[in-house]
Amino acid sequence: MSVTVEPFLVERFRAALGRQTGLAFDEQRLGFLGDVLMRRLARLGRSGEAYLAALEHGKLPDEIAVLARDLTVPETYFFRHNDQFRALAERVLPERMRDGRPVRTLSILSAGCATGEEAYSLAIIFREAVDDPSWDIRIRAVDLSPAALEKAARGRYTAWSLRDTAPARRRRWFLEQGGELVLDESIRRAVRFEPRNLAAEDAELWNPGSYDVVFCRNVLMYFEPDRMRQVIDRIARSLAPGGFLFLGHAETLRGVSEDFHLCHTHDAFYYQRKDALHPPAETPPPVLTPARVAAEVALQLDGAFVDAIRGASERVAALMPGAAPAAAVPRWDSAPVFDLLQRERFAEALQAVRARPADLSGDPDLLLLEAMLLTHDGKIAAAATVCRALLAIDELHAGAHYVLALCGEHGGDIAEAAEHDRIAAYLDPGFAMPRLHLGLLARRAGQREAARRELTQALFLLEREDPARLLLFGGGFNREALVGLCTLALKDCGGRA
Numbered sequence: 001m002s003v004t005v006e007p008f009l010v011e012r013f014r015a016a017l018g019r020q021t022g023l024a025f026d027e028q029r030l031g032f033l034g035d036v037l038m039r040r041l042a043r044l045g046r047s048g049e050a051y052l053a054a055l056e057h058g059k060l061p062d063e064i065a066v067l068a069r070d071l072t073v074p075e076t077y078f079f080r081h082n083d084q085f086r087a088l089a090e091r092v093l094p095e096r097m098r099d100g101r102p103v104r105t106l107s108i109l110s111a112g113c114a115t116g117e118e119a120y121s122l123a124i125i126f127r128e129a130v131d132d133p134s135w136d137i138r139i140r141a142v143d144l145s146p147a148a149l150e151k152a153a154r155g156r157y158t159a160w161s162l163r164d165t166a167p168a169r170r171r172r173w174f175l176e177q178g179g180e181l182v183l184d185e186s187i188r189r190a191v192r193f194e195p196r197n198l199a200a201e202d203a204e205l206w207n208p209g210s211y212d213v214v215f216c217r218n219v220l221m222y223f224e225p226d227r228m229r230q231v232i233d234r235i236a237r238s239l240a241p242g243g244f245l246f247l248g249h250a251e252t253l254r255g256v257s258e259d260f261h262l263c264h265t266h267d268a269f270y271y272q273r274k275d276a277l278h279p280p281a282e283t284p285p286p287v288l289t290p291a292r293v294a295a296e297v298a299l300q301l302d303g304a305f306v307d308a309i310r311g312a313s314e315r316v317a318a319l320m321p322g323a324a325p326a327a328a329v330p331r332w333d334s335a336p337v338f339d340l341l342q343r344e345r346f347a348e349a350l351q352a353v354r355a356r357p358a359d360l361s362g363d364p365d366l367l368l369l370e371a372m373l374l375t376h377d378g379k380i381a382a383a384a385t386v387c388r389a390l391l392a393i394d395e396l397h398a399g400a401h402y403v404l405a406l407c408g409e410h411g412g413d414i415a416e417a418a419e420h421d422r423i424a425a426y427l428d429p430g431f432a433m434p435r436l437h438l439g440l441l442a443r444r445a446g447q448r449e450a451a452r453r454e455l456t457q458a459l460f461l462l463e464r465e466d467p468a469r470l471l472l473f474g475g476g477f478n479r480e481a482l483v484g485l486c487t488l489a490l491k492d493c494g495g496r497a
């Protein structure tokens with residue numbers, strides 16, 4: 001039977017997969033999805049219409065598991081992002097074991113465990129870090145793909161899976177057998193693997209307060225933003241208060257959740273659940289950050305840049321949850337402040353932003369603007385105070401961390417400055433200024449290799465940086481000037497621009 005797949009059927013397939021698995025497929029992957037769909041139709045001997053109708057109405061209960069083999073990325077290895085495991089051993093486990101619980105068992109979830117390397121790494125860490133036999137661990141490892149879970153349960157790996165595992169660890173926990181590395185039985189017993197869909201309602205998996213630690217790394221980066229928010233919300237509720245969440249290196253909770261504190265130790269970023277959680281959102285707020293809105297507006301605009309900023313401010317205001325439609329209530333107009341900023345009349349801009357109405361005194365965008373203008377005006381202590389107020393509202397605000405880095409440097413605390421820069425760069429990987437600042441700090445400290453690394457990254461980002469952010473954070477320098485400065489510093493450290 002010959003099967004052709006119309007583009008609208010591929011669209012329906014994409015939408016059904018998004019709803020049921022959370023996975024997002026962008027335009028570039030439609031061809032790939034079309035191939036997967038075509039193979040499935042040929043295999044099942046069904047028409048596209050009949051198959052999709054059944055899939056959409058949940059009449060193919062095992063189908064998602066079958067599709068998972070083609071649609072998911074099972075890439076993983078033992079002790080991936082090893083810094084996070086060090087943080088787990090040296091901070092997280094001791095802290096969780098101090099809470100005086102009656103049953104001495106720690107509970108960990110590896111969500112999106114693929115072929116098991118992450119879950120087994122957790123078990124090994126526990127065995128190595130905890131020598132009190134009265135403590136036990138329960139590791140639950142879940143994944144959408146039954147094929148990956150089958151491999152996980154075998155506990156047999158190739159050397160490639162242990163490419164980042166220290167030789168001593170490898171000797172202690174693995175036995176070579178017929179070209180394979182067989183995991184120690186006691187470690188295998190500590191982990192329970194189960195097929196589960198993180199995107200599904202699952203009261204048992206997300207039992208409130210049931211985990212001490214959740215590892216959900218390199219999974220949600222493949223999810224649609226709203227589904228990611230939903231899963232994070234479930235994770236927050238299923239963690240005990242004070243429990244910890246580890247995400248992948250390229251994943252942050254910025255703009256996703258306010259239920260966690262950011263932690264940064266052992267060169268690793270991770271999160272700790274706050275005691276009190278926000279009520280679950282009925283309709284998730286849109287994932288538009290002010291910077292993204294500004295960039296969008298700027299792209300559509302032929303006229304003055306300041307109008308782009310103004311357009312962005314209006315759209316951001318309209319996007320605020322619960323905001324009245326722009327036409328109904330006249331909002332305070334921040335455009336004159338940006339106009340003054342662009343003309344480098346910083347003191348007047350500061351006066352203007354401080355004269356905003358009282359109901360906007362806690363507005364994060366305006367607090368950031370105020371802090372930045374205070375630094376321009378040399379009022380560093382006041383800028384730091386405003387940033388702290390901003391972080392009390394939005395702990396994951398990359399801009400506030402960057403301004404605190406400038407304040408730290410001004411106060412001579414280079415370590416603190418670099419720490420805030422690193423947090424800003426982690427929270428917003430597209431943000432050029434903290435990279436530039438880190439590069440300049442490293443160069444001054446004679447750390448040429450670190451300087452080269454940061455400045456190379458800064459140069460790449462500066463060329464793509466959002467115009468509104470350059471205006472706000474550029475300290476009066478435009479893009480060309482900042483690129484020039486970065487290029488010079490890079491050459492001075494022996495780098496190539």
Ligand SMILES: C[S@@+](CC[C@H](N)C(=O)[O-])C[C@H]1O[C@@H](n2cnc3c(N)ncnc32)[C@H](O)[C@@H]1O
Pocket residue numbers: 021022023068072073074075076077080111112113114115118142143144145148196197198199216217218219248
């Ligand atoms: C790149 S692997 C990450 C493995 C491991 N966490 C790590 O960081 O090394 C992503 C895994 O997420 C799983 N996954 C994707 N969507 C899922 C879903 N809706 N529910 C459960 N697992 C899912 C995939 O099957 C895949 O095995």
